[in-house]
Amino acid sequence: MCSVWVGYYWLSQNASQNIYIEIVFNVLYWLFRINILWIAIVIFLENKNPSRTVAWLLVLTLIPLLGFLCYILFGRSYRKKSLSKSKHLADSDRLLHAAKVQQGLIDYIELPNSGNAHNKRLMQLILNNAKAPFSLKNEINVLTNGINKFNRLIGCIERAKEHIHIEYFIIKDDQIGNEIRRLLIEKAKKGVKVRLIYDAVGSFRLSKYYIDSLKRAGVEVYPFFPVAFPLFSRDLNYRNHRKIVVVDGVVGFVGGLNIGDEYLGKSNRFNFWRDTHLEIKGEAVYALQTIFLNDWNYVSKQVVDGAQYFPEHLIEKQALIQIVASGPDSEWQAILQAFYKMMASATDKIWITTPYLVPEESLMMGLKTAALSGVDVRIIIPSQPDHFFVYWASQSNIEALLEAGVKIYQYKNGFIHSKIMIVDRLSATVGTTNLDIRSLEINFEVNAFIYDVPTIIRLEEDFVKDLSECNEFILEHFKNRRFRNKVLEALGRLVSPLQ
Structure with a gap:
């Protein structure tokens, strides 16, 4: 706030040279004050978290200029309602129908490890708040650390025949990142449909060459919430932190690992990176596919759906799973x-x-x-x-x-x-x-x-x-x-x- 008053004082001392400068500055100054007051009112009315409300109001009071910029960049939540209306462009009717059916049957059906009241109530909650059906015929492979995850992922990509869907918060232009890029280009040239979503802020260092080389090979690539200045954007608030891969609709990956050498322990900062990922085969892949397609249809403005993305599988093993998506577009947290x-x-x-x-x-x-x-x-x-x-x-x-x-x-x-x-x-x-x-x-x-x-x-x-x-x-x-x-x-x- 001091800088505003210093500027105001300087301009007032030199106003005789140009009266219009003083007029413009006064208008800007009062617009700034009105904005501060409006933001304070919005925070007070919208924010349901008292500690967050107090924190923002204190910042705006003590350091109004910096607080104003911070709120514009990080604090605004006005997009949340519009997100919830616009993002679900292609909810899978089959999964929504399955969730509704299961909601009515949860107290009567018998499933492995579901007899416990704790599990049935948890499953009921997820059916209601996330519309996420449970699936039984699944095979789960726990992938401990990057070497196991990337070995399995690369093998699945190499065997892909119909489509490869990839969605990551961070993709890096390094050794493993370029190995994945090379494989995607190779598969796209062989006629496999490859779709890639990357988060515009998480992957803001991803080179133009990396993206363009994929596009030239026929890979469809879209950023999630692209921003002109990744370090200074209000859209920093709503980031896609998901890591999803679906290959041919029958194999899916989800977990903590992004794509980059550091996740293989090749980092000067961390000599070892401990993480966990899952490889899933079976019915639960349909849920991962649905989440990807919802995100894809949102970022690409396309409508991609159909039975070919939900093929029959041959898994007979039983592993009870629910796949849950959550975000600013969700009705519930x-x-x-x-x-x-x-x-x-x-x-x-x-x-x-x-x-x-x-x-x-x-x-x-x-x-x-x-x-x-x-x-x-x-x-x-x-x-x-x-x-x-x-x-x-x-x-x-x-x-x-x-x-x-x-x-x-x-x-x-x-x-x-x-x-x-x-x-x-x-x-x-x-x-x-x-x-x-x-x-x-x-x-x-x-x-x-x-x-x-x-x-x-x-x-x-x-x-x-x-x-x-x-x-x-x-x-x-x-x-x-x-x-x-x-x-x-x-x-x-x-x-x-x-x-």
């Missing part, structure tokens, strides 16, 4: 609500791996309540940051969770990016959703909710192995942390509601 239901229903254990520990208020209360009631709550987080403010916001929540009896561990063998929750060996979820406000309330995300015991046991084995690479936080020691850390935590906590 489906994944957040499913996380809350899982936590609230736990009687034995809640095991979580997340790169960011900034849960919104209800999940924070769920974790503390579970631990205080005797549930074994364990959370693995990274020991080093990849995003400064989120890291310190995560650190700011540790003491309160430790006091409630939650056990928190720092992963020491590189950076851990897995997004996993396991509850009571009854249900688990793997996907793209971090335990932070941005993922849970703003980004477009997708998670697999799994009720298959062998898969849950496999995830538990990975979790136990990860614990062996961790140091546990001790409450007494953590309370004695450096004053500098407490200041950074306070800063991270202050910034976190602004997301």
Whole structure:
């Protein structure tokens, strides 16, 4: 605000040279003040989160010019309603119909590991809030770390015969990124239909050559929410954080890994990248396909749908899954609500791996309540940051969770990016959703909710192995942390509601 007054003073002193400058400046100055007042009113009326409302109002009051710019870039949510109306251009009637049918049958049907009331209520919730039907005839392959994910992904792409659908938050123009590009070009030239969505902000460093070479080969490529200035855009708020691949409608991939060398541990910053992805075959692929096609039809303004994208499969194995999409276009915060239901229903254990520990208020209360009631709550987080403010916001929540009896561990063998929750060996979820406000309330995300015991046991084995690479936080020691850390935590906590 000082800079505005300095400018005003300077112009007033030189106004005799040009009276019109003073008039223009006065008009701009009052327009700016009116904008500030209007934004304050909008924040007060629209924002249902009191802490976020107070945070934005304080920023606008104390640093109005910077606060005004920040709100224009990051804070506005006026597009959310228009998104919910415009994005669902091609909801799959078959899946919506299946969800409606299952809603009426959930109390009567018998499914593996669904007899438990916890699972039936969780499945009912997801049927209602996400319109996500459950599927039984599936085969799940847990892919631990990048080497396993990319080996399986490349093999599937090489075997593709009809179509390849790819959607990623981050695609990098590096060794593995160019290997994927080469394969997509090769398949497109052989007549396979290749469609690619990349997030315009997450992949803003992706070169024009990379994209143009794909297009020249016949690959259809579209950015999600393209922006002229990725670092200075209001559309930063609504990012597509999903990682989906569907090959021929029969094999699907979902999880935490983007496309880039760093996800293979080839990074100067992190010597090892720990992550989890899923390869799914069977009926659940239809849900991944539907989510991709909804996103594709939105970004391309095409209408792509049809039975050829939902072919019959030969899977006879049984693995109960629901695939859930959530985002600004959703009527409900489906994944957040499913996380809350899982936590609230736990009687034995809640095991979580997340790169960011900034849960919104209800999940924070769920974790503390579970631990205080005797549930074994364990959370693995990274020991080093990849995003400064989120890291310190995560650190700011540790003491309160430790006091409630939650056990928190720092992963020491590189950076851990897995997004996993396991509850009571009854249900688990793997996907793209971090335990932070941005993922849970703003980004477009997708998670697999799994009720298959062998898969849950496999995830538990990975979790136990990860614990062996961790140091546990001790409450007494953590309370004695450096004053500098407490200041950074306070800063991270202050910034976190602004997301």
